[in-house]
Amino acid sequence: MKVLMFGWELPPFNSGGLGVACYGLAKALSQKGVEIVFVLPQKTDVRMPFAKIIFALSEENESLLRFSAYEQPRARACGKNPENLHCFTLFNLVEKYKQAAKIIARKETFDLIHAHDWLAFPAGLEAKKISKKPLVVHVHATELDRVGNQGPNQYVWDIEKNVMEKADRIIAVSNFTKNKIVNDYGIGPEKIRVVHNGIEPAEPQSASELLGAKGKNKMVLFVGRITLQKGPDYFLTAAKKILEKNPEVIFVMAGSGDMEKQVIEKAVELGIAKKVFFAGFLRGGDLAGTFRAADVFVMPSVSEPFGIAPLEALQYGVPVIISRQSGVSEILSHCLKVxxxxxxxxxxxxxxxxxxxxxxQTLRANGETEARGITWNNSAEECINVYNEILSTKI
Amino acid sequence: MMFICFYLHTHQPWRIKKYSIFDIGKNPDYFDEQKNREYLQRIVKKSYLPTNKILLDLIRKTNGRFKVSLSITGTLLEQLEKYFPEVVESFQKLVQTDCCELISETYYHSLAGLHATDEFKAQIRQQQKKLKDVFGVLPRVFRNTELMLNNQVAGIAEQMGFKAILAEGADHILGWKSPNFIYRAKNKKIRLFLRNYRLSDDVAFRFSTRTWTQWPLTAEKYSQWLNSHHGTGEIINLFMDYETFGEHQWEDTGIFEFLKTWPAETLKHPDTCFTTPSRALAILEPKAELDFPQTVSWADTERDASAWLGNKMQQQAFSDLYDLENSVKTIRRKNLLNDWRKLQTADHFYYMCTKWFSDGDVHKYFNPHESPYEAFISFMNILRDLEMRVENKQQRSN
Structure with a gap:
């Protein structure tokens, strides 16, 4: 079986969980004998030894790198080389990716197409039109999640709805997400399959020594983008209540995002700024060290389609408290839910x-064991079932 | 002659509330009246009233040849007296027939027998007094919570004047021996009645299991199984949860029809009799001595106490609870002592069990907590509050 997979980013050049999930799934699929051609829009220095990688907007598709006459003035306004991709807006880029997908779909041979999230949906749909092969779209998050259920961007919403309607199957990362697709996008439940994410075993990292600030204090950790979706403001409200009972606690927020300023201001306003540390977006050893230093991990998300961070925390032996408004809460029992x-x-x-x-200790020990059982291997198996299902109905 | 000893155990705990750290020092009200009443109402309707009626009819229709033994915990009796006195009356009617023997235990369905000897004895005395008050009888036979038995518990029961103990017929205790005889506790006079777990669980667990090769279990089939032990055993001890009838096995499984019919069917054999432990003691001699060096219970496949005290949370909660014993007892405040004792009920620890939590299973049964972790948090917060109340009283009396 050969799958043409459209993604958006891969680690280490990722902004969040999407790239991590695509990588883990593709790897587990290839271990099960599925041949994967992984398409990314832009050239980055990623390594995926188990798959063939295609960068859609590379020199080979030179024409796409140029701005159209219509786009030229905007590019010049950037003051940059019009051939520089950074001058494209996100929406331009999605559109260019879609154009490139046509070329790729003609060149490559494959049995089906698998596209991850809205950024790659138009590309996936274009490939389907050209090749007449079945399309699976994988919903890791919807626009509604990203905006914390408030005022979705119409352009994004339209792409999601249109492509989901035309796809042969939809994979949702949780029942939580499936329900959103059914209730908010009006898609029939019969073509949606739920495949929960897995997690790669944590690579041994030389953890950085973190935070002299911790001292004798206990440390409560938040890891995620500082955006409405992730509920950082609820984290701070809880922090205030905790500090009234126990002043020997510090709160670390690892991540960046558009609410950063607002959240810092809120910490000041609550009078707990001294106790809240903003670590920024962390990777590798820094992130590992932060996890190791933590006594509790909290994921207070307002709307979390899956949520891989709590599983990472458990791998580091940190007990987790997770929002019930999350996909991961469907498969994790040895944790606290709120x-x-x-x-x-x-x-x-x-x-x-x-x-x-x-x-x-009990949460930590049982949670660690449970997290170890949540593997990409299981997800890949379920994914292959979905592939087989559509390939057999097509015949 | 072969005897059938049919014994039902019934109990309901005072379940605790969801109790937050922010409640400590502010809310001395630990038990969820409303939820307890709701659960009880459901069980009364689905199980207690219909089952007691059937048991009474069976005694009458067989002219007393059918006999049953019962244990009813103090915590359940208290709640029934408060909310459903008609159920207490229906139990009284059963006991008055003289075909229903009451078995004693700890008032609070507690694990005190594994830890605190004085407290254990006090709770047994409290239960004896309660049964005397409500039913006018003083039981001579004892059963410990979840049939937990070890040599020490057997010694205490003997010391307190009990003639026999009900216990689990666990394979690792019996070895090649049969549960279908009476035994004696090691180096003691006190007799042991051992549960025949296969025949008991055929009803209690397997009755409605459609994948069981013997499903459906009919009165004829079951009576045949029982009567097939003639010549190889003297007494078959069928010990089960009372709530088997109507609650664990719902009415639509046919459990009530089964209960109505199997005793008469079994009695068709001319040499089969129903009995109760005290009656059997007068007739049957013990066959051998049995040693219980470790605690044996009727629970799970392990037949031990691990469902109550198996993980760190349970052990911590248990030891913190009994750490309060001395101070609670020295200040002699009835409300504090009552609260402390209600917290000893084994169910609170069972709710903290993580053994099969991810699978979702019997441990969820009437469990008011979302997870074993939440059960632990509420329990520990309550203990902290109780501790503070005790300290306050101590300071005032100093």
């Missing part, structure tokens, strides 16, 4: 983990 808005309960759970060592 509604993101219930900051009293969130504070209660965090305090209990810090106060009762037996709770901390």
């Amino acid at each position: 509604d993101f808005w219930d900051t009293d309960q969130m504070a209660n759970q965090i305090l209990a983990c810090l106060k009762y060592p037996a709770l901390h």
Whole structure:
């Protein structure tokens, strides 16, 4: 079986969980004998020894790198070389990717197409039109998740809805996401399959020594983009309540995003700025060190299609508290669950983990074992079932 | 002659509330009245009332040849008296027939027998008094919570004047021996009745299991199995949860029809009799001595206490609870002592069990907590509050 897979980014050049998920899934699929051609829009120095990588907007497709007459004035306004991709807007880039997909679909041979998230949806759909091969779209997040259920971008929404309607199968990363696709996008549940994500075993990292600031304090960790979707403001509200009971706690927020300023201001306003540390976007050893230093990990997301970070935390032996509004809560039992808005309960759970060592140890031990069983291997198997399902109905 | 000893155990805990760290020091009200009442109402309707009626009818229709033994925990009796006195009356009617023997235990369905000897004895005395008050009888036979038995528990029961103990007929205790005889506890006089777990669980667990090769279990088939032990055993001990009838096995499984019919069917054999432990003691001699060096229970496949005290949370909660024993007892405040004792009920620890939590299973049964972790958090927060109340009283009396 040969799959033409359209993605957007891969680690280490990733902005979040999408690239990590694509990499893990593609690797596990190839281990099961599925041949993968992985398409990315732009050339980056990524390594994927198990798959053939194609950069859609490379020199080979030179014509696409140029701006159209219509785009020229904007490019000049950037003051940059019109051939520089950085001058494209995100929407330009999605459009260029789609054009390139036509060329790729003509050149390559494959049995089906698999496209990850809206950025790659138009490319996937274009490849389907050219090749007449079945299209699987994989929904890792919807526009509604990204904007925390408020005011989706119409352009993105339209792409999502249109492509999902035309796809042969939709893979949703959770029932939580499946329900959104059915209820908010009006797609029939019969062509949606749920395949939960997995996690790659953590590579041994030489963890950086982190945070002299920790000292005797307990440390509560948040890892994720500082955006509405991830619920950083609820994290701070809970932090305030915790500090009233136990002042020997610090809160670390690792990630960056458009709400950063607002969140810093809120910490100041709550009078807890001294206790909240903004670590920025962390990778590798820095992230590993941060996880290791943590006593509890919290994912207070408002709307989390899956949520891989809690599984990473468990791999580092950190007990986790996760929002019920998340996909990962469907498959994780050895953790504490909370509604993101219930900051009293969130504070209660965090305090209990810090106060009762037996709770901390039991959550940690059972959670680590459970996380080890959530592998990409399982996800790949379910994915192959979906492939087989459409390939057999096509015949 | 072969005897059938049919014994049902019934209990409901005072379930605790969801109790947050922010409640500590502010809310001395630990038990969820409303939820407990709702659960009880459901069980009363689905199980207690219909089952008691069937048991009474069976006794009457067989002219007393059918007999049953019962244990009813103090925590359940208290709740029934408060909310459903008609159920207490229906139990009283059963006991009055003289064909229903009451078995004693700890009032609070606690694990005190594994830890605190004085407290264990106090709770047994409290249960004896309760049964005397409500039913006018003083039981002579004892069963410990979840049939947990070890040599020490057997010694205490003997010391307190009990003639026999009900226990699990666990394979690792019996070895080649049969559970279908009476035994004696090691180096003691006190007798042991051992549960025949196969025949008991055929009803309690397997009755409605459609994948079981013997499904459906009919009165004829079951009676045949029981009667096939003539010549190889003297007494078959069918011990099960009372709630098997109507709650674990719902009415639509046919469990009530089964209960109505199997005793009469079994009695068709001229040499089969129903009995109760005290009656059997007068007739049957013990066949051998049995040693219980470790605690044996009727639970799970392990037949031990691991469902209650298997993980660190359970062990921590248990030891923190009993750390309060001395101070709670010295300040002599009835409400504090009551609260402390209600927290000893084994169910609170069972809810913290993580053994099969991910699979979702029997441990979820009437469990008010979302997870074993939440169960632990609420319990520990309550303990902290109780501790503070005790400290406050101590300071005031100093």
